[in-house]
Amino acid sequence: MHILLTNDDGIEAIGIQSLRIELERVGRVSVVAPDRERSASGHGITVHKPLRVETVSFSGGKVGWAVSGTPADCVKLALEGLLVGQRPDLVVSGINRGANLGTDVLYSGTVSAAIEGMMAGIPSVAVSLTGEDHLDFSFAARFTAKVCAKLYREGLAKDTLLNINVPDLPANEIKGVQVTRLGTRRYDNAVHKRKDPRGKVYYWLAGEVVDVNREPGTDLAAIAEQAISVTPIHFDLTDYRILEEVRSWDLNRER
Amino acid sequence: MHILLTNDDGIEAIGIQSLRIELERVGRVSVVAPDRERSASGHGITVHKPLRVETVSFSGGKVGWAVSGTPADCVKLALEGLLVGQRPDLVVSGINRGANLGTDVLYSGTVSAAIEGMMAGIPSVAVSLTGEDHLDFSFAARFTAKVCAKLYREGLAKDTLLNINVPDLPANEIKGVQVTRLGTRRYDNAVHKRKDPRGKVYYWLAGEVVDVNREPGTDLAAIAEQAISVTPIHFDLTDYRILEEVRSWDLNRER
Numbered sequence: 049m050h051i052l053l054t055n056d057d058g059i060e061a062i063g064i065q066s067l068r069i070e071l072e073r074v075g076r077v078s079v080v081a082p083d084r085e086r087s088a089s090g091h092g093i094t095v096h097k098p099l100r101v102e103t104v105s106f107s108g109g110k111v112g113w114a115v116s117g118t119p120a121d122c123v124k125l126a127l128e129g130l131l132v133g134q135r136p137d138l139v140v141s142g143i144n145r146g147a148n149l150g151t152d153v154l155y156s157g158t159v160s161a162a163i164e165g166m167m168a169g170i171p172s173v174a175v176s177l178t179g180e181d182h183l184d185f186s187f188a189a190r191f192t193a194k195v196c197a198k199l200y201r202e203g204l205a206k207d208t209l210l211n212i213n214v215p216d217l218p219a220n221e222i223k224g225v226q227v228t229r230l231g232t233r234r235y236d237n238a239v240h241k242r243k244d245p246r247g248k249v250y251y252w253l254a255g256e257v258v259d260v261n262r263e264p265g266t267d268l269a270a271i272a273e274q275a276i277s278v279t280p281i282h283f284d285l286t287d288y289r290i291l292e293e294v295r296s297w298d299l300n301r302e303r
Numbered sequence: 304m305h306i307l308l309t310n311d312d313g314i315e316a317i318g319i320q321s322l323r324i325e326l327e328r329v330g331r332v333s334v335v336a337p338d339r340e341r342s343a344s345g346h347g348i349t350v351h352k353p354l355r356v357e358t359v360s361f362s363g364g365k366v367g368w369a370v371s372g373t374p375a376d377c378v379k380l381a382l383e384g385l386l387v388g389q390r391p392d393l394v395v396s397g398i399n400r401g402a403n404l405g406t407d408v409l410y411s412g413t414v415s416a417a418i419e420g421m422m423a424g425i426p427s428v429a430v431s432l433t434g435e436d437h438l439d440f441s442f443a444a445r446f447t448a449k450v451c452a453k454l455y456r457e458g459l460a461k462d463t464l465l466n467i468n469v470p471d472l473p474a475n476e477i478k479g480v481q482v483t484r485l486g487t488r489r490y491d492n493a494v495h496k497r498k499d500p501r502g503k504v505y506y507w508l509a510g511e512v513v514d515v516n517r518e519p520g521t522d523l524a525a526i527a528e529q530a531i532s533v534t535p536i537h538f539d540l541t542d543y544r545i546l547e548e549v550r551s552w553d554l555n556r557e558r
Binding site: 230 | 345346350373379380418453457464477485504506510533535550
């Protein structure tokens with residue numbers, strides 16, 4: 049199994065390096081990741097300027113590619129440039145420092161890289177560890193490597209994407225794995241207005257996260273219950289529920 | 304009706320200004336848009352640095368806000384900062400220079416702004432004009448204003464988002480309106496590898512667009528038939544089709 053590994057915290061982050069070491073037990077790993085942190089980059093791609101690539105040496109003599117772009121750029125560049133003739137069997141993104149739950153996935157560079165893999169017809173996995181500080185990635189890395197091996201054995205559909213969130217707890221305190229749907233989060237009081245040292249106003253996006261839909265069966269509920277959430281994701285944003293309603297409006301009359 | 308108007312081509316683009324003038328016939332318009340082009344910014348938000356806001360004067364004595372951020376930043380900042388106490392009834396994003404069809408919506412700053420509006424519980428519209436050069440936005444602007452007035456009369460569900468694409472054709476050559484689902488596009492040969500003047504390698508994302516799924520009923524098919532496409536969008540990326548299959552894998556055994 050050949051795995052393309054990327055992230056959005058940057059190629060030297062502990063999360064991706066912990067995961068690389070575990071993935072190397074189950075397959076060959078090519079690391080193509082941003083040269084620095086790209087959090088909240090969303091599904092951005094870099095089209096108006098060139099991308100630079102530098103090789104980086106890891107412990108154990110392995111080498112990866114650091115890219116001056118977003119996580120989605122890394123996957124595009126890997127598949128169409130750096131790894132031509134060596135198409136990966138799996139794209140893995142993470143381990144992100146901090147959860148990517150519910151509506152977060154729309155902003156998540158970590159998940160966008162996996163969506164890019166899936167759009168290229170390669171089964172993909174995004175993985176995040178909840179919490180922010182003093183994180184221990186070792187359990188999440190081992191679990192993800194096992195899931196990747198399992199997916200490969202199961203013969204994954206090429207449009208599969210699994211978004212995994214692991215609670216930041218010792219392994220023996222984690223209460224199982226739940227296969228979930230996405231919940232809904234919102235950020236309240238999301239803008240701070242301040243003055244700079246010269247008296248000019250600036251704004252900073254902030255906000256307390258509020259779980260709007262944390263019903264049983266959602267990823268938000270699973271994490272609240274200290275379980276691992278595994279959410280299958282697709283990329284068809286069509287709202288089929290209201291197609292017929294909108295058709296009934298006869299928008300041809302508005303021309 | 305109070306409309307928040309934004310885009311990703313920048314506040315001075317002809318597309319947003321054409322749309323502003325038409326929207327002012329059907330409601331009060333607050334313009335909060337990026338201070339420069341932000342194409343392919345995806346659903347990025349700016350969390351690691353401050354945002355600056357400048358007022359900009361338009362023709363007719365109206366004033367808007369130019370923001371040093373992405374389209375999604377503009378909507379967040381408008382709703383939580385600039386327009387507190389004046390909640391819009393509708394968020395409109397566009398008119399984008401160039402189509403946002405099928406899988407494009409995942410990369411689209413234009414659509415991401417409308418998703419941000421919908422996530423805040425406000426019905427939203429994204430609108431794009433196909434083509435790149437010498438575009439005439441006047442028909443698309445008039446059509447969008449009529450659709451917005453219609454939506455307001457219909458009493459929109461607050462989680463409605465309509466993604467509109469208008470062919471770049473004279474009004475009398477446009478073959479009606481189709482309410483569609485998203486098709487699938489892919490970009491082939493997406494990376495050019497070059498050498499800079501100092502002999503160092505760089506890469507540039509490029510690629511020919513390929514319509515992978517342009518079946519009847521998709522937005523891609525509508526545009527190919529020279530019709531306007533109107534696609535309802537939601538933000539739940541859960542892949543319900545494979546939830547049960549993934550549950551059957553019993554991932555608890557991989558811990």
